[in-house]
Amino acid sequence: MDAILLQILNGLDKGSAYALIALGLTLIFGTLGVVNFAHGALFMIGAFCSVTLQRILNISYETIDPTKTDFLGNPAKIKTPYVESWFGPEMGSSIIEWSVPLAILFAIPIMIGIGFIMERGLIKHFYKRPHADQILVTFGLAIVLQEVIKYYFGANPIQTPAPDALEGVAQLTSTIVYPIWRIVYFCFALVIIGAVFAFLQFTTFGMVVRAGMADRETVGLLGIDIDKRFTFMFGLAAAVAGLAGVMYGPINAPNYHMGMDFLVLSFVVVVVGGMGSLPGAVAAGFLLGILESFASMKEVITIVPGINQIIIYLVAIVILLTRPRGLMGRKGVME
C-alpha cells in the first residue's frame, strides 16, 4: 500500500513538470496555432536562469592564501563572493543558498522578455505558414538556444540545490517519507496552473483571449487587437515553462539538453490531452506521470519486461485510438 501511495506521489510530481510544460505548449497551440518545438528549450532556459543567478551571486574576488597550495603546487587563491563581503558571511551565504527561489523573481521578466522577442521577432512571421515550416523554424531555434547555453555552461549538469530548509524529507505518515522540495514543486505547479486558469476565466483579458482561441476572426471584427493579446499569451507561456524549469533545478541538475528530453514527452502529453485543451493538457500530464511511475515498479516490470520504457507511448496509442481527439480535444484543431 505504501509503495502504491509513494508511486502516486512520484507520479504527481513528474506530472507537475509535464503539466506545466504542456500547459504552455497547448496555450500557444490554442491561441496562436503554432507548433512550438522550442518550448522545451524555454523550460531549459528557465532552469539556467537559476544557474545564472547562482553564478552572479557567486561572483568573487580572489585573495591569495600562501599557507595553502592548489593542485599544481602554486599558492592557492581563495574566492570570496562579493555578496558575502557586502552582507556579511552569514547573510551572504544564505542569500546564495536561496538562489533557486530568488531565481523565480529573476526568471519572470527574463522569460516574458524572451517570449516577446521570440513572438515578435520570429514566430509572428509563421502564423500563416504550414505547420511543417513552423516545426523547422522552431526546431532550428531550439538547437540554437541549447547550443548557446552549452557554449557558456558546458555539457555537464550543474547542481542548483534547494535551500537547506527545504532539503531533506518530510514524514507524511508513520511509514511514508517524501522529499520536501518535491512537495514544494507539486504545490508550486498547482498554484501556477490555478493562476493561469483563473486569469483566463475571470479577467476580461482572459475572456478575450478565450474568445480569440475559439474564433479569431470574429474577435478581430469586433475591433479588438487580438494580436497584442496573443503576444502577451506567448510571453505568459514562456514564463510558465521557465518557472517550471527554475523550480525543477533542485530535483535534477540542469543540463543543456534537458529541454529536448522533455520536448517529445510534452508533445505526447498535449496530444493525449487533446489539442488546444488546457484542462486536457493538465489531466494528461498527471495521468501519464502516475502511469509512468507505476510502470517502473519491479512487480510490473517482472510481468511485462520493458514496460517502463514504453508505457507513455503505449498509453498515448491506446487513448488516441479510443478517443480520436485525445482526452478533451476539440473537433477540427490540428487534424
Place this chain on the structure above:
Amino acid sequence: MFGLDKKDSTLLLIVALLTMLAPFIFNPFPTDSGLAQFNAGYPDLMQRFVIFGIFAIGFNILFGLTGYLSFGHAAFLGVGSYSAVWMFKLLSMNIVPAILLSVVIAGLFALVIGFVSLRRTGIYFSILTLAFAQMSFALAYSVLTPLTNGETGLQLTLDDPRILGSSATADGSIPVTNLFGLEMRSAYDLVIGPWSFTFSAGYYVCAIVMLLSFYLAIRIFRSPFGMMLRAIKSNQQRLNYTGLNPKPYTLAAFVISGMYAGLAGGLMAAMDPLAGAERMQWTASGEVVLMTILGGAGTLIGPVLGAGAIKYMENIFSKINDNVLHGWFAFLPDGIEDAIVFIIHPFVGKGWHLTLGIIFMLVVTFLPGGLVEGGQRIARLFNRKKADDPKSASTEPAE
C-alpha cells in the same frame, strides 16, 4: 524517355549525371590544399548522401503528396537495417537477398503501423507514428537485445552461421558484403595532378539504386495514384463526398514510403554491416522531416538536396577544429588570425549543431520552399528576360 515527359526526363538525366559524376563534383579542391577540408568525395559520405536521399525521397512520397507528417519513419529504416544484417549473418554476404528482405520487412512493419496510425489525421497521426517508433527504439535498445544487440548494435561476428558462404575468410577476417562477387568496399583512386578522386563500388551500387527509386518516385508523382494522393492532401472531406475512400490510398503511400526507408536501411547495412538502435530514435525520424522541409517538401529533387545538406554539415563541419582554422588563416598577422579564429570557432567543430540550427531558421524564413526555391530564385535571376517562364519541372510547392 521511360514514359516521362520532357521536363521530368531532363530532371532525371541531370540527377543521373550528378550522381555518376559525384566523385568529381564533391572533390573540387586539390588533396593537399587547405580547402580539401571541404571535399566530400570520399566513399562513406557519398554513400550517405544517396542513401539518405532515398530515405527522404520515400518520406516525401508520404508527406509531400498526402500531407501526412510521419514522425516515426526512422523505425522503418532501423527495421530494414536489422533485417539486412541478419541476412548477412544467416544467409550470405550478397547484398541482394539482404536488401530484398529489408524492403519486405519494412513494408510489412509499415503496413501494420500505417493501418493503425492512419485511423487519425493531423497531429494525432504524427504522434501515433512517433509513439510506435519510440517504442521500437526503446525496446530495441533494451529488452530486444538478443535480436538487436542493444546499445552496441547488431554486428557480424566470426562465428556467424552463414548458410551460403563461409563464417570467416581464410585469413581469419569477417567476409565483406558483395554484389555477386563485387566487394562493396572496393574502390579505385584516380589521380589527376594534385587532385585525387575515389570511385567506390558501394557508392555506385547505391547511386544506381537511388536513380531507380528516383525514377519510381517521378512515376508515382505523375501517376493517377499520385494525383489521388494530392487530392487527399488538398481536401480530404471533398474526396469523401465524391464517394471515394481515401484510406487505401494513404495506406499504400505509407507502405511505399516505409519500403523506401527499409531500402535505405538495407543499403546502409550493405555498405557497413552494422545496425544500431539509434537509427530508430525520434531524432532520426525528425532528421528526415528536416531534410525534406529543408530541401523543399513536395518537390522531387528537394529531399535529396536537403539530405545532402544535412549530412554534409554533420560530416564536414564537425571536423573543422581550431587547429585547422589556424592553418587556414596562418597567412594573416597573429592578432587578426586569432580574432578570426575566435569568431568562427563557435560555429564549427563541436559547434556544428549551432550552424545547423541557424541554417534551418534562415532557410525556412527566407526560402519558404526550401533549397529548391533558392535554386529557382537563382535560376530566375539568370533568366529574367523570360518573364513568363513556367516553373521548372521540379516545382511542386509543399502546401
Place this chain on the structure above:
Amino acid sequence: MSKLNVTRRGVIKTGAVAGAGLALPTYLSAASHSGYTNAPTGSTVTLGFNVPQTGPYADEGADELRAYELAVEHLNGGGDGGMLSTFSSKVLDGTGILGKKVEYVTGDTQTKSDAARASAKSMIEKDGAIMITGGSSSGVAIAVQGLCQEAGVIFMAGLTHSNDTTGKDKKANGFRHFFNGYMSGAALAPVLAKMYGNDRKAYHLTADYTWGWTQQESIAAATEALGWETVNNVLTPLAATDFSSYIAPVLNSGADVLVLNHYGGNMVNSLTNAVQFGLREKVVNGKDFEIVVPLYSRLMAKGAGANVKGIFGSTNWHWSLQDEGSKAFVKSFGTKYGFPPSQAAHTCYVQTLLYADAAQRAGSFNPCAIGEALEGYEFDGLGNGPTLYRAEDHQCFKDVLVVKGKDNPTSEFDLLEIVEVTPRAQVEYAPDHPMFAGGSLGSCNPGA
C-alpha cells in the same frame, strides 16, 4: 591534366591494375606497395581523434581532445614532454613517430554508433588516418573497434568500461587501456566489505543497456562472493531523467545498500534523487544506509555536486596520485589548460603514447606489427604502476583505484579522494572467464 593515373589505395582491397604502377607518382605508389591501409608516405603521420563533441558527454570529449593535443605536442617535442620522461620505454625522443611529425584530425561521435562510425570512416577514407582513438561509451567503442578491424587500422579505445569491449566483442586491431566492469567489482567489493561489513543487502539500479548489465553482473558477483545478498535489481531506461519512481521502492525494501550502475547524466540524476529521498540518513537493519557508485568519474562527480560526499566507487586514474608519471602529466596538463585532467583525458593520453611507442619499437606503422609490439607488453611510468597489455584479449592490467567522494573539498576539482589502490593481481582474471567469453580476436587486418 596531362596524365591519367589509375591506382588503388585506402580501405581498399582489390586486384588492381598492376601495370599502372609504373606511371604512378611516387608518393602514391609507395602507399600502394606498403601493404597496409593509409601507410604514411610523406614526412607526417595522421592520427584520428574521434570523441563526443555534441550530446551529453561533450565535456568529457572535450577533455579527451585536450589530452590528445597535449600528447601530440609531446610526441613532436613540444611542451615539457609530460609522461615521456617517466615512461619506462625510452624509444620516443620527441621527433614524432618514426621520424614523422604527428598530425591529427578530429571528429564527433555524438555518442551514437552510426555517427561514430561515419566520423571514423571519413578519417580513414578522406584524411588517411592510420590509427583511430577516443570515445566515451562502450557502444561506440565496440562499433568503431569493429570498423577499424574491417578497415585495417589500429583502434586505441578511449573511455569504455563494458566487459564486452575486450570480452565477446574483442578484435585483433583493438586495444583498451581503460579498466572494465569486472575490475571495478573486484577492486570495490573488498573495500565495501571492509567498510560496511559482510552481511549487507544490496539493491541494484541498473541502466538498461549492455554496459549497465555487465557492470551489474560484475559487482553483484564480487559482492556476493564476500557474503552480500542482492535483494533486487531493477533496470532503468537510458532515457530516464527522474529516478524517483525507482528510488522510492528502495525505502521499504529492506535493503541497506543501494548500488547505482549508472554513468553520465543517469548517474548524476539517480544519485541526486537518492540523496533527496533521504537514503543517506536512513538506518536499516540497525546499519547506516549506504550508496555505491561503481564507476566514478570526476566530471560526473562535479555534476552531482555535494551529493557524492562519502560515496564509494572505482576509477581508472585520478589526478591526485603521487607517482612520477601522474605528477608529470598533471603538471603539463594543468599548466596548459589551468585545471587537472580527468580519467578520460589520462587514458586517451596514455593510449596515444602507447601507440606511438609501439610503432617506434616495431619500426613500422603496419597494424599487425604494432599489434605484435603491444601484445604482452609490460610497461610502467604512465600513472597506474606496472601494467601489462595482455596478448589474449588486448586488455591492460594495472592497479585500480577505489575512491570516495571527499567530505571537505578544498577546490572545485578536489572532489574524490583515493581510499585504496587495489593491486593488479587482485583484479586479474582468466581470458576465458565466463563474463568475457564468447568472442575471439580473429587475426590482425592490415587492410590493403
